[in-house]
Amino acid sequence: MNATRVEILIAEDDAGHARLIEKNLARAGLHNHITRFDNGQAVLDFLLCRGPGPHRTDDTPYLLLLDIRMPQVDGVQVLRLLKEHPELRKMPVIVLTTTDDPREVERCHAIGCGSYIVKPVDYDKFAEAIESLGLFISLVKVPELDSKP
């Protein structure tokens, strides 16, 4: 499977953070299509094909960068719903956290998210993290989602 076909979904309520992630992904040499959602509900609607907005397509592999702290439907709720879904549970999710607070990390692990990155304020570390994530994204085997629910 071709990794460049992977579409990156960013669920992040902070436009600045999302933009920094996009810039750094590009700088890391990733030119995948990126779709941004500014809240948990929007990304759920997209993935679960609900509401009037754009919906996911069957033949596209996705990777989700998910912010934990978002208003209304937060990252934890999104993750929980995805993990309950027969198809979407296979989609790779990388959780973005603002701190390395053990409580937050534990919560993610508890609902089945193996990878998370802490958003460091230190730009270099941040770039490094995103870069290694970029590497990760280009190497990761993203399973294709079979069918809509």
Added chain:
Amino acid sequence: MRPLETMTKAELIRCLQDLLAGKAESAGPKADSVRGSAPDSDPRLRAILQTAVEGIITIDERGIVESINPAAEAIFGYSAGEVVGQNVSMLMPSPDREEHDRYLANYLRTGKAKIIGIGREVTGQRKDGTAFPMDLAVSEVRLADRRLFTGFVRDISERKLAEAQRATDERQLAELAHSLAEKNKELEAIVYVASHDLRSPLVNIQGFSKELTQACDGLRRRMKRLDVQDREIAGFLDDEIPEALQFIQAGVAKIDLLLAGFLRYSRLGRAAMNLQPLDMNELLAALTRSLEFQVKKTGASIRVDPLPGCLGDVAQINQVFSNLLDNALKYSDHGRPAIILVSGRLEGGHVVYSVRDNGIGIAREHQPRVFEIFHRLNPADSPGEGLGLTIAQRILERHNGRIWVESEPGQGSTFFLSLPSAEQVKVSG
């Protein structure tokens, strides 16, 4: 018979009963003469009544007072003349006052006692109309032709007041402790959320200021490629903008450090405590080993005396000593190598450890403030966010312990830690 002053209430009651009933064996040789006569006609009995600390009142079967001793006079505020011959109900508030005759008749008829032979807490009424709580014990004396009842009265207003006060104090203390715990929890939650949410915009400030740096680099490259020579533009690109960005980034780094400190502090309050007896010799040995490099580099020395064990959470107590040793090394006097001494002694149920250094010391007026959060005495001289001692104090509080400092500027500081002793477990367990 023993001296009256040394008798217990029960002994006194028994003695009086015997005297009133005319039992010769315990009341002495003269007791025969009181059989069937008025209870206070015997000089010995009169002496008891006169000197007893308890109020003693004798009534007949109809409730008419036959005698009242000075203690009872004092309690109720009546003189004997005002009471003797009157119904004893005058010493009670309503509704007992109206009901007393019935109580007594009821007892005489059924033999079912409510107070007689039992004793209980009742309410009395003084001459001035004020009611007061009192202990009342009533014993029954059967004479040849009639029955008498003797009441032993003690005013317990003060005791009740003290009890009520103590109950109020305890309740207030419990409420205070509860609200304090709530406030603490609230504060930790606020600190957590604040530091967490404040960190989010920082990501943008730092991230985008770096973006601006990169944009400047790009502009410079572009100008070079186009061979643009402009001193004013170069001034902005090389000096003005980088300087501004540098201050922005330094500011962000500082806030980030403080927020990380806040987070660390708030996490401390939530961390689970695993209290167990700690081998402090082992703990300090490991700590000093980890500091070996730093110690060698600065020519410092750390001596650890044999230490008694304490009861604590190993990670947290380790953190405390690590902070104290770090400080002792950090605040050494540059004119002499640091000498640090760790010792400990048992004091009651506690162990008091001390960490003594020969460093720069702390001025008296600054000593209480060293435990304040983010308080730093020499911010320019040494790195750190000013949290080490605050965290140490918080940990000690959570262990029901205490930390304090004694220091002489120019001579050094000694930090003392008081922790529950490990011996307590052995004793109770």
